[in-house]
Amino acid sequence: MDFPHTYCRAWDENASRQEVDNFYSFWYNFESWREYSYLDEEDKDKGQDREERRWIEKQNKDIRKKRKKEEMSRIRSLVDLAYNNDPRIVKFRNEEKEKKQAAKRARMSVVQAAKAEEERILKEAQLAKEKAELAEQKRIEQIRLEKEQQKRALKKERKLLRDTAKEQNYYSTSEKEKIRNMEGVEKICEMLKMMELQSFNKELVAGGRDVFVKMLKETEEKLEEERKALFETNKPTVTTSTQQKNVIPVDKNALWSPENMQLLIKAVNLFPAGTVQRWEVTANYLNQHGTNLGGKKFVARDVLNKAKDLQSSDFTKNTLKSQANDDAFASFQKSKKELKIIDRADISVNDESDHPGSTQPKQNGVSSDDAKSTAKMNGTAKGTNPVAESKPWTKEEQALLEQAMKTFPISTPERWDRIAECIPNRTKKDCLRRVKELVDRVNAKRDAQQIMVYSSLYEIIVDFTRDYDVIKQALTKIEHYDKTCIANMLTNVNNILLSNWGSQNFCQVLVFTDCGIGFGSTSVTHAINAIKLSKTKKDPSQEIILPFSYTSKLSFMCLGSTEDTYFQTAIKLYQDLLDVSGQKGFLFVPKRKGDVDYVKKEEKSASTSLLCAQSVVEMISKMCETNYKQFEAVLKCGGYFKLESPINIWPPPLPYTNKETEVTSLISRKLEICGFLSLSEIGSPMSISRHLILPKIDRNDKKMVKSEPLNEYEKLEADIKLFYSKNDGANSDDESPSFSANDSVKESVCVLLHGALKVENMAALVLLNENWFGFIYSYADSKKKSNLMLTVLPPGHDVIPWLGDLRYVGNMEDTQPSDNAVFPVKPVEKRSYSQNCVVWIKQAGLQSDIQKVLRHAKKLPDKTQNFYKELNRIRRAALSLGFVELLDGLSSLFEREIALLPSNANADCAIQLKHTAMELRKVTNRDLKTMITPLPSKYNQL
Structure with a gap:
């Protein structure tokens, strides 16, 4: 083999990187010239024909090819071995690594220097910002102290005027004149300034009734003049042609733009x-910050007239409310002191911020997120997006959510996506958040409470929480505000409770008040007249103050002296408010200090008209006994030799009123067990409420209390129990004491019943x-703890359709072996454990099942089996209940879906829907044993 000169120098230790790479590249790209034809197992010429x-x-x-591939693999492994163990390659790699590390260190040094410079600049800016904020806080605190001083002085003069009028019986000669003068005192307090009040108080002491009547007349005349001036101002002005030439008319209403109204x-x-x-x-404030004034200025009278116009008009229904109150609410919260309160965990899913540590601290007992929701309820949210803000859940949406969770169990794939499809205008995150909130509320140890203060406006001091320490801390920070407006408070309480707890939960509303009656459009008398007017006219556009739109109880805790004539008059008005509205509730009035038994004698002799702590404690105790008293009953089980035990039911069951017959039913104090049924036979029937059953325990000896016999038959039954339970050698004289001492310990129907129901399911x-x-039944809220629960059904004997009449439910021994079970309806084929039972107690259940069939119909032919399975299930249930109209409705729905199919839909979808609609209308298919099967087609060969 001939190698180039470059490859021959590659084995030199001083060879360059390029030469070494060329050498190894040659061997990595080397192709063997061997063909391995000499190793052929079969000779081609020995074949009998061309195909062989x-x-x-x-x-x-x-x-x-296989042998050549093995050869190349062997050569490649040898080259890899040489490449990995070549010291020059190791040296080259180390050099590259060192270069990268040096470059990285250089970049890191530059980044660190820039970061240090940035941190220095940020630190200096932060120090400057802190100094500016400290100076601003001092300035605001100084302004607040001045305002407080002025407010205290004005408050002192007003209190002096009220006390003087109260001592003189409001300068009245009759009850009607007294009420009119009481409102007149409030008008004078609002109209006069501090200096005028001081001079008037001096004149009132000297002049008496004449001075008071004169001032009241002047005040009413002044108010009447202001009303007339306001009316004239709002009238369109008509100018002559000569005046139009010389004078430019000024339209004061044009100055009141939405921005200036907000200001x-x-x-x-x-x-x-x-x-x-x-x-x-x-x-002056409007002139400094107003927009589009055009060189014109506001005067005090224009501002006063516009403010009264807004107050007298129904501004709550104005579309500018959410924009106009935002800046005022933000300024109000900034001016208040911050409470250092531990932030509680939010029960909702935090989908607004994905970064940890983004939770804002609470201010004034309200977190930043809660402040947004509070601003939204006040109508002061600025630029809020209705999609981003979570809307309150209505009663219908809650029912759809519960039914969807029953329809789609935990094992269902994409369960929450399907649940979200069943609830209009709700997303998957909304459903998850709602379920988490409900679970946290159920598992909570205490009921959630909220604190709200009110005057002409209202403020939520502490949002719904179960941390009572936060509530105690916030109670010490409550401040006084302006005049009382009870109608605004009740309206907003209704909205807050509806948005947080819905219309199905029972709510307690406690109002601690000094029974201020107010005056004008914000008085209690005006609220009573508004309620009467709303009942007579029944205008749906008008907001109804009382009664609340959910089951509730409104309790007024009246804090005042019962010997005060003003307080007595106010109590009558508050009681009229409850009577006229029909709202369930009570008025709790403290006793006089002289009527309290455990007050010291020197305190009684000092003053009997002032409010004392003991009377307030007694009033609170009376309220707790009235509103939060436990429901005690006796649970009986068995035939002649009955087991019985006194129990407590919590929360106390409420009276049930039938809306159609208007008949109110109360739960008896004796609960008698009629029999036992399997949980699978009961299913999920509609219920009114659920309660916890606890054995009644005496707080003194911590033992279960035994109920006393109520009539002669129960006394006889107790004697028979005593006879069978006594020992043979026991003395007859000490039989009764021994039984009464041990019977409460031996008998515990709750424990026995709980264990039996839990084991037998x-x-x-x-x-x-x-x-x-x-x-x-036994309900387990966790793996280690279970409780005995009571589910209250609606009154009636035929409230569960699949069980029939509950009065005729008998024992299992009464049924002959040859008879068939009649409940629940047993299908012909074997029941599938994965198939849910059909529950159509509410409209949401039927709607959910139909939507499920329509979802499968849109995915034909892929979901053919699922479509016909769900269709036959609904068809059998409808025929069992005699609901034949449902089959015609489904046929119409399928025909409508055929017309709405898109152009790219599968042809088998229209074929199967048309076939199903025809089969549902056939009278011959009204038998339970008949099944609707898919129509065979080229897309669906069964």
Whole structure:
């Protein structure tokens, strides 16, 4: 073999990299010249015909290729061995590696220098920013202290005026005049400034009733003049031709653009009532920050008239509400002190930020995310995207979610995608977030609570949380605001509870108030009249203040002295509010200090009209006993020799009112077990509520309390139990004490029933009241813990269609061996464990099954088997229930799908849908044993 000169020098230790690479490249590209024809096993010439010779030649050729390939593989392995062990290659690799490391070190040094410079600049900027923020905070704090001082002075003068009027019985001679003068006092407090109030208080002490009546008359005249001026201002002005030549008309309404209206609302919140020369300051603020003024300026009267116009009009329905309140709310939160509160874990899926550590700290007890949701509920969200913001779940969407989760079990592939398809306008993330929130609420140890303060506006201090320490800390930071507006508070409470808990949960609303009645459009009297008007007119566009649109209880905790005439009048108005609206709730009024037994005598003699801590504690205790009292009952099981045990049911079951008959049903205090059924036979029936069953325990001796006999038959039954349970050698004198001491320990129906139901996988049918049933079963919320649960069915004896009339359900021994089981409906073929049972208690279940069939129909012919399987399942269920109209409806749906098929759809899709529609309409196919099979075609050969 002849090698070029370059390849011969390649073995030199001082050879260059190019020469070494050329040498190895030659051997890597080397092709062997051997043909291996001398090793052929068969001779081509020995073939009998041409076909055999061709076959022999082909076999020999394949063997030669194989041997040549083996030869080249052997040569390549030798070259690889030499290349990997060549010291020059190792040296070249080390040199390249060193060059790369040097270049990398150079780049890293440059990057580190740039990073250090950037960090230095950022640190200096951060220090400058901190200094500026500290100075700004000091300035804001100084402004706040000045405002607080002015507010306290104004508040002091107003309190002096109210106290003076209250001591003089509001200068009235009748009850009607008294209420009018009470509202007049509030009007005077709002209209007069601090200096005017001081002079008026001095004149009132000297002049008495005449001065008060004169000032009240002047105030009402002034308000009437302002209303007339506002009316004249809003009227279109008509000028003569001579005036138009010399005077340019100024349209003041043109100045009130949406931006200036937002600025006005922000200024009103920034400068609250009590600010010195409030409307002049507000006008200057608008002149400084207003847009499109064109050289014109606002005056105090224009600003005051516009503010009253917004207050008197129904601004809550204005489309500018969300834009106008945003800046005012942001300024309001910035001016408040920050509470250092531990941030709680969010129960929703955090899909807004994928970076860890992006959670914002809470301010004023509300996190940044919660503040966004609060701003949204207040209508103050600026530029919010309705798609990005999570919308509250309605009752219908919640029902669809529950039915979809039952329809698609955990083993279903792409389960959450299918669940999301069943719920309109909801994504997969929305469904996952909702399920996680519901699971966290169910597994929580305490009920979630929320704190909200209200005046003319409202503010959520602490969002729904189960951390009671956060609530206690926030209660010490509550501040006082302006006038009371109870209608605004109740409306927003309704919206907040609906968006967080829906319309199916029972909610408790506690309002701690001094029973301020307000005045004008924000008074309690105005709210009562609005409720009466809404009931008579029944205008759907008008918001209804009360009652709430969900099951709830509203309790007013009235904090005030019962000897105060103002407080007594306010209590009557608040009670009228509950009576007129029909809202379930109570008014809790504290006792007088002299009526409390455990108050010291010197405190009683000092003052009997002031509010004391003991009376407030008694009022809170009375509220807890009324609203949070446990439901106690007796659970009985068995025939003549009954097992019974007192139990507690939590949460307490609510009375059920039938919407059609308006009949209210109450659960009895005696629950009697009628029999036992398998959980597979019960399925998933519609229920009203679920409750936890616990044995009743006496707090004194920590033992289960035994119920006392209620009539002669139960006394006789107790005696028989005592007779059978006594020992043979026991003395008759000590029989009763021994039984009463050990019976409560021996008998525990809850423990016995819980263990039996858990092992046998069964449920107990319990009679709650006449013609009202429920189920008791074992429910495991984790792998180690299980509880005894009660599911309350709707009143009636035929509430579960597949079980039939519950009054005629008998024992298994009563059925003859030859008889067939009548419930649930047994199909002809063998039941599949992967096939879900059909539950059409609600509309959502039927809709989900039809949507599933339509999804398979659009994927024909790939989903032919699944399509006919689901179709036959729905058809059998419809025939079993006598729901024949469903088959005609499905036929119409399939014909409509044929017309809507796209041009690129498979031809077999239209053929199978047309065949199915015809088969469903045939009367001969109304037998349960008949199956609809696919139509054979060239696309589907069965």
